[in-house]
Amino acid sequence: MKAVAGMVAGVDQAARAQFGWINLLKAGAAQxxxxxxxxxxxxxxxxxxxxxxxxxxxxxxNARIAVQVFLVIGGFLVAKSLSPAGRPGIVSPMQAVWRRYAKLAPPFLAATLLAAIITPVAGIWMTHDSMSGAVTLGQLSAHALLLHGVLGYESLSAGAWYVAIDFQLYMLTVLLLWLGGRLAGKRRLGWLMPLAVTLGILFSLLYFNLDAGWDNWAPYFFGSYGLGLMAWWASDPARKPGAMTMLMAMAAVPVLLALAVDYRSRIALALVTACALFLFGRARTPSHGRAWNVINALGRISYAVFLVHFPVSLLVNALFTSYMPLEPEWQALGMLAAWGASLAAGAAFYRWVEVPLGRAVQSLMGRAGARVVSA
Known part of the structure; x- marks a missing residue:
């Protein structure tokens, strides 16, 4: 843990307080x-x-349901970014979608290329059904467009599906805000978006989420994502306590109804996460102190770890099963080594790939915007 924190510490030395509780949830879910x-x-x-x-x-x-934590946090932070007060309407919806793609896709594509390289290298020592086949141009193109699941291509990494779903959920939220703005016009309909999201949660959990055939599409996951949106709006300190309670009740009632119809532990976890964010999601925590340094570092690199851990784990699997005794103790050491290597690789990827790519994309977008303004 100290090594990971040390590697990331040089990337971001900001002394301001951070959303430490969100980082704690992200760090734990990533592990x-x-x-x-x-x-x-x-x-x-x-x-x-x-x-x-x-x-x-x-x-x-069971541990796979930790992805629900990321879905709820995703909705929480998107509400903070796109509609902090929960009002309908959005300025430049296409620009917002493009910004999201430019944030998600470059590091994702870099990690996908890494997986495409490491998988056949691991195949030198190991044959296993967890390894994908030979990469095709169509497969890479579908990954670059975040359409691999929709188009039926095999994912090159175990976490690839989530990135595509996150992008779909973002686009769906932008669409709801835009439609809400068109419907509201110049009226301030502060209840419109919470009501729309509540209905989205209801339909998601009582229809789409009950059919695995929808699991490549945003509506399947909108129940959890919508809880994050509602948790941000409900926790707005500018709201009166009665309004806060009403918004959380609007979010919770569809979930409780869905759990009564068909209990799903993943949805129960999403509700617990939303409640935690409602209570503590906006709380600022110190950016200094050993414990918070580790937590904030692991939270910052969670996306990078999510992207690169699978090919790294494949390579460690191949090496340990080929060169180490096939005894439980030795292979357990290999699993721990793969875990540590995934964290180290995530920290390195964050520092030398994700952050530089983000800066480069922002610079390109800034130049393109300047050209449009000057024209």
Whole structure:
């Protein structure tokens, strides 16, 4: 942990207070996702099974629902960015969508290319059903457009689906805000967007989320994402306590109804996360202190870890199962090594790929905007 914090500390030395509780949720969820994939995909975990059967069974089956934390946080932060007060309307919707794509896609594509390179390298030592086949140009193009799931292409990395869904959910939110603005016109309909999102949560959880055939599309996940939107609006300190309570009730009632119809632990976790964000999501925490330094560092690199951990884990799997004894203790050491290597690779990717790419894209967008203004 100290090593990861040290690697990232040089990237962002901002002394201002941060949303530490959000970073804590992101950091914890990211670790569970890494451990889930290590337990689920093997082959190291196959050899470790006799040593930690219950733990690996839980990680392999249940830990994946930690992605709900990212979905709720995503909605929470998008509400903060696009509509802090929950009012309808949005300025330049297409520009907002483009900015989101420019933020998500470049590091995602870089990580996809990394996976495309590392997978065949790991294949030199290992054959396993978790490894994707030979990469095609169409497959890479679909990943670059964030359409791989929709078009039926095999994902090159275990977390690739989430990036595409995040982008879809963002576009859906922009669309709702734009339609709300068109409907409201010059009227200040402060209830319109919370009502629209509440209906979206209801339809998502009672229809789309009950059919796995929709799991490549945003409506399947909007129930969790919408809870994040509502948690930001409900936690607005400018609102009266009664209005806060009403907004959280509007979000919670559809979820409780959906859980009564068909209980899903992932949706229950999304509701708990939304409640935590409602209570603590806006709270600022110190940016100094050893514990918060580690938490904030892990929170900052969580997207990078999410992107690169799978190919790194594949490579460690291949090396350990080829060159180390196939005994539970040795392969357990390999799983821990893969976990640590994923964190280190995520920190390096954040510092030397994600941040520079973000700066380059912002610079290009700024120049393009300046040309448009001057024209």
């Amino acid at each position: 569970l996702i890494v451990l889930h994939h290590l337990a689920f995909y093997g082959p190291m975990s196959d050899y470790v099974q006799p040593l930690w059967p219950d733990l690996l069974a839980w990680l392999g089956s």
